[in-house]
Amino acid sequence: MATGLDMRVSEYFERKTQLSRRQRAKFVLSSHALFYKPSTQLDISERHGETDVFLGRMIGCGVCRFRLTVLGGGRGLSHAENSGQEMRAAGDSGGRRLLGGEGSSDPPAELSLKTPHSLSHFSTNRDNTMKLIAFLFLMVSFRFGHCVRQNIVFILADDQDIKLQGMTPMKKTQALIGNAGVTFTNAFVVTPLCCPSRSAILTGKYPHNHLVRNNSLNGNCSSVQWQKVMEPQVFSVYLKKHGYQTFFAGKYLNKYGHATVGGTAHVPLGWDHWHGLVGNSKYYNYTLSVNGVAENHGDIYQKDYLTDLIANRSVEFLQSKKRSVPFFMMLSTPACHSPWTVAPRYSKSYNVTKAPRHGSFNVHGKDKHWLLRQAKTPMKNTSIEFLDGVFRKRWQTLLSVDDLVEKVVMKLEEMKELNNTYIFYTSDNGYHTGQFSLPIDKRQLYEFDIRVPLLVRGPGIKPKQTIKEPILNIDLAPTFLNIAGYDVIQSMDGNSFLPLMDSSRNKTHWRNDFLVEYTGEGDAKLDPACPNVGPGVAECFPDCVCEDAFNNTYACVRTLSKVNLQYCEFADSEAFVEVYNLTSDPHQLVNIAKTVDPSLLVKMNQRLIKLESCSGNDCRTVKVEEDGFDS
Numbered sequence: 001m002a003t004g005l006d007m008r009v010s011e012y013f014e015r016k017t018q019l020s021r022r023q024r025a026k027f028v029l030s031s032h033a034l035f036y037k038p039s040t041q042l043d044i045s046e047r048h049g050e051t052d053v054f055l056g057r058m059i060g061c062g063v064c065r066f067r068l069t070v071l072g073g074g075r076g077l078s079h080a081e082n083s084g085q086e087m088r089a090a091g092d093s094g095g096r097r098l099l100g101g102e103g104s105s106d107p108p109a110e111l112s113l114k115t116p117h118s119l120s121h122f123s124t125n126r127d128n129t130m131k132l133i134a135f136l137f138l139m140v141s142f143r144f145g146h147c148v149r150q151n152i153v154f155i156l157a158d159d160q161d162i163k164l165q166g167m168t169p170m171k172k173t174q175a176l177i178g179n180a181g182v183t184f185t186n187a188f189v190v191t192p193l194c195c196p197s198r199s200a201i202l203t204g205k206y207p208h209n210h211l212v213r214n215n216s217l218n219g220n221c222s223s224v225q226w227q228k229v230m231e232p233q234v235f236s237v238y239l240k241k242h243g244y245q246t247f248f249a250g251k252y253l254n255k256y257g258h259a260t261v262g263g264t265a266h267v268p269l270g271w272d273h274w275h276g277l278v279g280n281s282k283y284y285n286y287t288l289s290v291n292g293v294a295e296n297h298g299d300i301y302q303k304d305y306l307t308d309l310i311a312n313r314s315v316e317f318l319q320s321k322k323r324s325v326p327f328f329m330m331l332s333t334p335a336c337h338s339p340w341t342v343a344p345r346y347s348k349s350y351n352v353t354k355a356p357r358h359g360s361f362n363v364h365g366k367d368k369h370w371l372l373r374q375a376k377t378p379m380k381n382t383s384i385e386f387l388d389g390v391f392r393k394r395w396q397t398l399l400s401v402d403d404l405v406e407k408v409v410m411k412l413e414e415m416k417e418l419n420n421t422y423i424f425y426t427s428d429n430g431y432h433t434g435q436f437s438l439p440i441d442k443r444q445l446y447e448f449d450i451r452v453p454l455l456v457r458g459p460g461i462k463p464k465q466t467i468k469e470p471i472l473n474i475d476l477a478p479t480f481l482n483i484a485g486y487d488v489i490q491s492m493d494g495n496s497f498l499p500l501m502d503s504s505r506n507k508t509h510w511r512n513d514f515l516v517e518y519t520g521e522g523d524a525k526l527d528p529a530c531p532n533v534g535p536g537v538a539e540c541f542p543d544c545v546c547e548d549a550f551n552n553t554y555a556c557v558r559t560l561s562k563v564n565l566q567y568c569e570f571a572d573s574e575a576f577v578e579v580y581n582l583t584s585d586p587h588q589l590v591n592i593a594k595t596v597d598p599s600l601l602v603k604m605n606q607r608l609i610k611l612e613s614c615s616g617n618d619c620r621t622v623k624v625e626e627d628g629f630d631s
Contacts, residue, residue, distance in 0.1 A: 160427035181457030204477035204492030236270025250332030264289035281334035283341035340393035422458030493619035520552030567604035
């Protein structure tokens with residue numbers, strides 16, 4: 001283990017007399033042994049008679065640095081002549097307490113020892129130099145092998161909007177996560193549909209890179225190809241490599257568990273404890289894969305209601321997990337997705353609530369893509385009654401998610417893990433209920449479908465913060481891995497937003513635009529219930545208003561800067577374009593594609609072309625604003 005380290009340290013001390021006291025020599029530590037991250041820089045510096053050896057980060061510590069300080073009697077390491085020379089190793093976590101948790105009064109962990117007189121002239125003795133440094137390296141490794149690494153809890157709702165007041169029922173969640181940390185006011189998904197969006201979350205990639213087009217096996221949703229190519233790249237694999245215990249419960253991908261792709265026996269890579277729902281969201285009468293074994297559930301509320309079962313099993317995991325090992329928990333609830341089955345205790349909540357009537361509600365999309373133009377305006381009363389009922393049930397199902405959040409937070413507090421745990425809360429896409437006369441669904445390019453809630457609390461995050469920078473669901477995986485100690489994963493398209501939340505970290509120049517893309521779905525056959533709408537469409541309910549089609553395929557650039565713009569191109573026979581100035585038109589009522597300066601259209605088109613073909617670092621590159629617009 002110590003060979004590379006010994007050689008580099010001894011090389012330093014041999015050249016030491018030629019260096020000034022404040023000069024720093026950097027060496028690459030190539031050892032793969034013990035707890036330390038390989039290929040980390042080893043920094044050695046002298047100041048005021050002390051020599052600091054920065055040993056780098058411990059695997060999984062993320063924010064931890066470790067310092068070995070040798071006090072040489074005021075004359076530096078190579079002139080140590082005092083028999084009482086002190087060797088000290090101290091943990092440094094960027095200004096925050098390493099072991100005591102947030103707000104702790106405990107000092108940083110420290111290891112001290114006194115060197116014997118026989119080592120007082122070790123700088124002129126190469127063997128002693130190597131032995132001393134190797135010994136101290138081992139001591140520091142052992143002492144800080146118990147570094148308190150941050151845990152992560154990720155709670156993912158299904159179809160929860162933010163634009164239509166989707167967080168209103170979540171009083172506990174807002175208090176326990178948002179008020180205790182940060183609320184992001186510009187959180188977006190890069191595609192507004194379950195399986196492609198969840199694939200983006202898992203991989204940190206845009207859909208054109210993870211290649212999941214829709215919720216079907218043919219659309220690459222949990223397909224054999226996905227399992228072979230993309231599953232090895234999901235964040236749970238990286239976390240497990242860094243020593244995290246990983247736990248999953250709830251909805252994974254819409255076609256997970258299908259008999260043709262491994263059934264319940266297939267446990268996705270990277271998960272130690274797996275409780276994956278087979279298929280799409282359900283609340284009763286479902287099957288789970290529990291570590292590869294099918295577990296069938298009925299319709300008894302006390303033991304089968306899925307949101308509550310996820311909460312209970314997460315608590316069981318917390319009680320049984322290894323105490324000295326960090327953990328990652330992903331809790332993926334069915335709420336507030338259809339069939340909107342409400343827990344009995346909340347069946348009378350929000351009984352008179354109706355969907356919001358403001359903005360684009362029941363407004364005809366006269367200058368929009370043909371799919372929106374076909375919607376019936378004004379909507380039929382039956383459609384309005386239906387969507388009001390859905391809106392109420394969505395809020396009612398979210399009350400159980402609110403209970404789940406409270407249960408997990410209280411358990412973490414009881415176990416004294418809360419101050420060392422990051423908790424993320426978000427959704428896989430937004431939703432609409434009556435906007436532009438579309439009764440219920442997602443899949444559209446508008447704000448109500450692509451904006452989602454995002455709340456985070458954790459170590460180093462000040463309470464009651466609001467952050468306006470645009471965060472994407474492809475940023476979640478890089479952020480989780482950043483917390484775990486990884487730097488940039490080059491294959492991921494997203495960025496870690498940990499520096500935006502943690503005041504002790506260097507701020508980063510953040511993006512001001514991003515890509516939204518979607519591949520439409522349709523049925524090649526006529527729907528007998530809707531004979532007048534023709535083939536090639538889908539999701540035609542209620543009242544035969546279709547929410548999707550083969551040529552509802554689009555790509556958009558969304559900018560957030562001095563002027564907030566959205567530029568979208570459709571892959572259809574019209575080559576249809578929609579452009580919105582969201583600063584003056586936040587509800588996207590007026591398509592300005594035919595009235596805006598053509599030069600802006602050219603700039604936006606060029607930027608769209610770049611984003612549609614980007615990968616990795618190209619997607620993360622922050623572009624320059626031009627003339628008050630994003631170019």
